[in-house]
Amino acid sequence: MKAFAIKEGIYWVGAIDWAVRDFHGYETPRGTSYNNYLIIDEEITLIDTVKHDFSAITIDNIRSVVDPSRIKNVVINHIENDHATSLDRIMEFAPDAAIYMTDKGKKGIERFYDISRWDIRVVKTNDTLRIGKRTLRFIETSMLHWPDSMFTYCHEDKVLFSQDAFGQHIASSGRFDDQYIAHTSQAELDDAVIDYYANILMPFGQLIKSKIAELGKLGLEIGMIAPDHGIIWRSDPNRVLSLYQEMAGGKAELSATIIYDTMWQSTALMANPIAEGIMDEGITCEIVKLRATPMSVAIKKFWKSRGTLIGGPTLNNIMYPTVAEFLTHLRGLRPKNRLVGAFGSYGWGGGAVKEAYEECKRMGLEIFEPGMQLLYRPSPEDETACYNFGREFAKRLKEYHATI
Ligand code: FEO
Numbered sequence: 001m002k003a004f005a006i007k008e009g010i011y012w013v014g015a016i017d018w019a020v021r022d023f024h025g026y027e028t029p030r031g032t033s034y035n036n037y038l039i040i041d042e043e044i045t046l047i048d049t050v051k052h053d054f055s056a057i058t059i060d061n062i063r064s065v066v067d068p069s070r071i072k073n074v075v076i077n078h079i080e081n082d083h084a085t086s087l088d089r090i091m092e093f094a095p096d097a098a099i100y101m102t103d104k105g106k107k108g109i110e111r112f113y114d115i116s117r118w119d120i121r122v123v124k125t126n127d128t129l130r131i132g133k134r135t136l137r138f139i140e141t142s143m144l145h146w147p148d149s150m151f152t153y154c155h156e157d158k159v160l161f162s163q164d165a166f167g168q169h170i171a172s173s174g175r176f177d178d179q180y181i182a183h184t185s186q187a188e189l190d191d192a193v194i195d196y197y198a199n200i201l202m203p204f205g206q207l208i209k210s211k212i213a214e215l216g217k218l219g220l221e222i223g224m225i226a227p228d229h230g231i232i233w234r235s236d237p238n239r240v241l242s243l244y245q246e247m248a249g250g251k252a253e254l255s256a257t258i259i260y261d262t263m264w265q266s267t268a269l270m271a272n273p274i275a276e277g278i279m280d281e282g283i284t285c286e287i288v289k290l291r292a293t294p295m296s297v298a299i300k301k302f303w304k305s306r307g308t309l310i311g312g313p314t315l316n317n318i319m320y321p322t323v324a325e326f327l328t329h330l331r332g333l334r335p336k337n338r339l340v341g342a343f344g345s346y347g348w349g350g351g352a353v354k355e356a357y358e359e360c361k362r363m364g365l366e367i368f369e370p371g372m373q374l375l376y377r378p379s380p381e382d383e384t385a386c387y388n389f390g391r392e393f394a395k396r397l398k399e400y401h402a403t404i
Helices: 052-065 087-093 103-109 177-183 186-217 237-248 266-280 295-304 321-332 352-362 380-403
Strands: 004-007 010-012 015-017 032-034 037-039 044-047 071-075 098-101 119-122 128-130 135-140 150-154 159-161 224-226 253-260 284-289 305-311 339-346 372-375
Touching: 004 224, 010 052, 015 052, 052 087, 071 087, 098 103, 103 119, 135 186, 177 186, 186 237, 186 295, 224 237, 253 266, 253 295, 253 380, 266 284, 266 305, 266 339, 266 372, 266 380, 284 295, 295 305, 295 321, 305 321, 305 380, 321 352, 339 352, 339 380, 352 372, 372 380
Parallel strands: 044 071, 071 098, 098 119, 159 224, 253 284, 253 305, 305 339, 339 372
Antiparallel strands: 004 010, 010 037, 015 032, 037 044, 128 135, 135 150, 150 159
């Protein structure tokens, strides 16, 4: 896609990655984009670069607006590979440009490049850079989501360049929120925001709340949010701010998800009556089989529901590997405000349900006990017990949800 103006004198010069379906392990069914931005002012300023595979595209896009050798400033809001690994190519064209980044950004980027030849200027929150008619303000956002991360705000145009925050993995010819919604739906866009948040930003809820509050205290009026992935929020930037505030506060649906795997269908046979019991208490329930579902989708479904039951058989006295993998992913994301329980079948010694509870307790999740495990194959009596287990889980879920 060619460069286009997001505001008068500010251009998107990034690249659309239509084909990516595995973004360092995350399922990306909608593809993604690497957004970077060029500001034409007395000092021409580039904000972020793109993944190295797409460096020729961003250089062509820059060249369609201005000779890249005229770039005076390069702002690096985030050094992760998908945004900073075209920096060396950009600097070949503009070797005298000043590079603005945080102290942790500088410490990180020197692990990727010989920076001795570059003029790197370390910035802190509230430092400003006058580039002509415009003033850029830097706001450190360390651990949102890497130590180096920061936002850059353009006062005159009221644009927040937010790197990963408020982004989504979307490849689309519609580059703005209103354009994307016009050919898909608001629900589709919200789902992409939630998917991104659940898989990348879930651990940082408290920080997100405090950063959004900090933007308010700084008195920054936000007319547009230009993230480094996906669509640009020009029509309703407050919508994504509100969504983030809700998610950072632990918002979830009063619904249940059963996330399970199975060897010889016994745990699957438990999942169905458990779901029936949950639904008969008036709670929506979805059953997610791990080997049939990308990990990032399972994580999103966990995040959207207030309650989840983890199901898995015992294999060699421990958890089934896909269940253990899911719980390992989940632990890294530090989930909060969710009720969990566990169930599964076993052949001789058992152990999977106990291990699942141990993992969930390590995460500090709200625990529904006791779990349910049964020998080999559910009998008709066991199926009734599974149904009742589901009903009891749903009752507890309703009580718990009311306390959040
Ligand atoms: Fe899109 Fe943290 O990189």
